Amino acid sequence: FTVEYNYNSNHLEGNTLTYGQTELLLLFGKVSGEGHLKDFNDMKASEVSVKMMKEEAANNKDPLTQNFIRTLHHTLLREDYTEYRTLPNGVQSSFVIHAGQYKTRPNSVITRYGDRFEYASPEETPALMSDLVDWYNEEERKGELSPVELAALFHYRYIRIHPFEDGNGRIARLMMNYILSRHGWPMIVVRSRKKQEYLEALHQTDMVVGSIPSVGAHANIKQIGIFLKYFEKLVAKEIQTDIDFVTRKDEDLWWYDGEIITTRSKNTAHILRLMRESPSITYAELTSSLGINTSAIQKLVKRMVENGYIARHESGAWRVIATSVV
Structure with a gap:
């Protein structure tokens, strides 16, 4: 609140x-x-x-x-x-x-x-x-x-x-x-x-x-x-x-500013979870974990930054702003 x-x-x-x-x-x-x-x-x-x-x-x-x-x-x-x-x-x-x-x-x-x-x-x-x-x-x-x-x-x-x-x-x-x-x-x-x-x-x-x-x-x-x-x-x-x-428990369920994040791809939830677990994770590591190409990862991450779900420190580490219920 x-x-x-x-x-x-x-x-x-x-x-x-x-x-x-x-x-x-x-x-x-x-x-x-x-x-x-x-x-x-x-x-x-x-x-x-x-x-x-x-x-x-x-x-x-x-x-x-x-x-x-x-x-x-x-x-x-x-x-x-x-x-x-x-x-x-x-x-x-x-x-x-x-x-x-x-x-x-x-x-x-x-x-x-x-x-x-x-x-x-x-x-x-x-x-x-x-x-x-x-x-x-x-x-x-x-x-x-x-x-x-x-x-x-x-x-x-x-x-x-x-x-x-x-x-x-x-x-x-x-x-x-x-x-x-x-x-x-x-x-x-x-x-x-x-x-x-x-x-x-x-x-x-x-x-x-x-x-x-x-x-x-x-x-x-x-x-x-x-x-x-x-x-x-x-x-x-x-x-x-x-x-x-x-009451809603799902590792792919994330919240931002009072609403459930709805996306067409489950990769968004996966990226959020990986960044929360490893703030210094690289694009190469995300590509390896998700099995999709780097260009697609970069587009997803860019959209997540624009939506305010994540931010990047000057050190390069990721900060996850969206909230998971689990």
Whole structure:
């Protein structure tokens, strides 16, 4: 979960680190290949934020507070920083992103349909966040909504407020997992490769709820039916993936980023197994073991590198990123 969640949640927001770089950084504390320093630091801060979220969720006796959300945001962003942008007229503009503080300037997004969608204003944000937290604690106490419904509705309401100047999507996904984990449900990953499904579910729900931010921030479970349906499918898929990973035992079965690797040739699984057993294996040795020509081996390996299943160290040794269940 650690690698998959952090890779996908940050990749959704434009982080350039590969799955392999993320794994190497978070599991082994090492840096490999090219990448922006900010992307590496953001990924490490994301992992600290996940740990903080899980610890807070485990303490399910205390109510949710705004202070926790702001502290989580400060941990995620690490510190204040200046954002530079070029306006349509060519003029350079800059503004400070504040870690752990609610926004001081309006924010909005241009949808993929070309229209501007406004979030809550800075003036109304503190009151809307107070309403959100109070609503969550009361709904949790009443127990009328399932944990999945609570997580989906909190995520949607939070996104309509967009209380911070940056990092809102990442905080929304941390908080939905906070709610699921707090109630004993498995945490989930919104896959970056399925970003459009995620955004479209939110957009279609916005069309039902309406464009007024304060209305979106107080949406009810019936109004967000489209997003809830998407979210329920996401949770079901993650649970099924967890079950499959535990129950399906086959030496030719490999996983990558939450899905079974499907290929037309069993040689892919054989190469992965041989590289895992002998990281310094050569093309000649692979050819000898598999009984196919070197050119075919090189094409398979090239495709596996492009897909992110394997990576090669500067020393020449192979690192297998895909996971085997046996």
